[in-house]
Amino acid sequence: MLTQRPRGMHDILPQEASLWHEIEEAARRICARYGFSEVRTPILEHTELFQRGVGENTDIVEKEMYTFNDRGGRSMTLRPEGTAGAVRAYVEHKFYGGPQPIKWFYLGPMFRYERPQAGRQRQFHQFGVEVFGVADPAVDAEVIALGLDFLEDIGLEGLRLELNSVGCPQCRPMYRERLQAYYRPLREQLCEDCRDRLERNPLRLLDCKRETCKALAERAPRIEEALCEECRAHDEGVHRHLEAAGIAYEINPRLVRGLDYYTRTAFEVVEDGIGAQGTVLGGGRYNGLVEELGGPSVPGIGFAAGLERLILALEQRRGEGTSETGVDVFGIALGDEASVELTGWLRRLRALGCRAERGFEGKSLKAQLKAADRLGARWALILGEEERRRGVVMVKDLAGGEQRELPVLEVESWWKETEHGTGR
Known part of the structure; x- marks a missing residue:
């Protein structure tokens, strides 16, 4: 039906939007503290970007992308993740030629x-960060710290950081061979997807959520046994920096993430209160991706967090779906001339930062007070024709019920005093 949204797409309604704003504002606030600048890349990119950047053998590219040919016959894709587009922008605009890091x-x-399932839709939203140009393990720790600070700032608790190294192009081939040697005799016990992964992308065998495959992964060889000296030194450096920052972590040898571009550090933050799929933030290092997408050899690291999953976690923790937008002042006009005057000084109050609403269509005082109460307003400013002639307005405290007259010319100064806690 044309009157229904497509499956897997979600309307963010006004009563939900305030919680979204809260999370987005927290993300911007934390990024400002850490010196990150916002980048906005297109929702639509050339399909090849994700084939090369995410990996042709990933589930995302093989099964999950929204891909189509445009009117010029070019294959285009709605972005399935944010890192590839950010790297493309970094390369296209030659940020690698300036001071690093970016x-x-x-x-x-x-x-x-x-x-579609709880906290996961076909259109979903991500908050992500990327750092280009520095290979120092201190950057890995800083990115992880930023992510944890953000999650704690929005009110999540009981978070668990899981950490692993997925090696590099020098040492990972040896580990792939060990994995294949372990799994090939067990092929018939694997799920259909993992049988396919066995030859094409064996590291993904460790990431399967099927119980039989998870049990086999428990006994699989660990990548730490195959790490080269440089990867091992980098991994130990990340641990030292995290410990210096007071950040607890768990080593998860089966953590490989779902994208081909990761090298060395991989991490996830888990919140156990939202079910089996409790990961609320994940990322890692991708030292070869800039070069793969046409740039020089520049290291990178980042993470992404799905906002829908954060919303779900917060709703379950708070026991509520929304937070109040809040109204400071509800203006009530009784009469046409009073309505005109109300329009003027409500605009001036809003210019001072006051969250102001008003009644319309000449409704009764009782009906407008009910509207003010429904919006949770703190104050009602009531202007009738008699008050207008006398140059006053009635100020009503909607919580305590107290009411007093105030000269109209003093409304703005009253609000300034109220906002700073000196008015009443």
């Missing part, structure tokens, strides 16, 4: 054709 963050919608 520290970016983004907020916006992504698209994947997957089975």
Whole structure:
């Protein structure tokens, strides 16, 4: 039906939007503290960007992308994740030629054709950060710290940081061979997807959520046994920096993330209160991705957090779906001339930062007070024709019920005093 939204797409209604604003503002606030600048890349990119950047053998590219040919016959894709587009922008605009590091963050919608479930839709939103140009393990720790500070700032508790190294192009081939040697005799016990991954992308076998495959992964060889000296030194450096920052972590040898571009550090933050799929933030290092997408050899690291999953976690923790937008003043006019005057000084109050609403259509005082109460307003400013002639307005405290007259010319100064806690 044309009157229904497509499956997996979600309307963010006004009563939900305040919680979204809260999360987005927290993201911007934390990024400012860490020196990150916002980047906004197109929702639509050339399909090849994700084939090369995310990996042709990933589930995202093989099964989940929204891809189509445009009128010029070019294959285009709605972005399924944010890192590839950010790297493309970094390369296209030659940011690698200036001082490093480059520290970016983004907020916006992504698209994947997957089975909708709680906290996961086909159109979803991500907050992500990327750092280009520095290979120092201190950057890995700083990115992780930013993510944890953000999650704690929005009110999540009981967070668990899981950490692993996925090696590099020098040492990972040896580990792939060990994994394949372990799994090939067990092929018939694997799920259909993992049988396919066995030859094409064996590291993804460790990430399967099927119980039989998870049990086999428990006994699989660990990548730490195959790390080269440089990867091992980097991994130990990340641990030292996290410990210096007072950040607790767990080593998860089965943590590989779902994208091909990761090298060395991989991490996830888990919130156990939202079910089996409790990851609320994840990322890692991608030292070869800039070069893969046409730039020089520049290291990078980042993370992304799905806002829908954060909303779900916060709703479950708070026991509520929304937070109040809040109204400071509700203006009530009784009469046409009073309505005109109300329009003027409500605009001046809003210019001072006051969250102001008003009644319309000449409704009764009782009806307008009910509207003010429904919006949770703190004060009602009531202007009738008699008050207008005398140059006063009635100020009513909607919580305590107290009411007093105030000269209209003093309304703005009254609000300034009220806002700073000196009015009453």
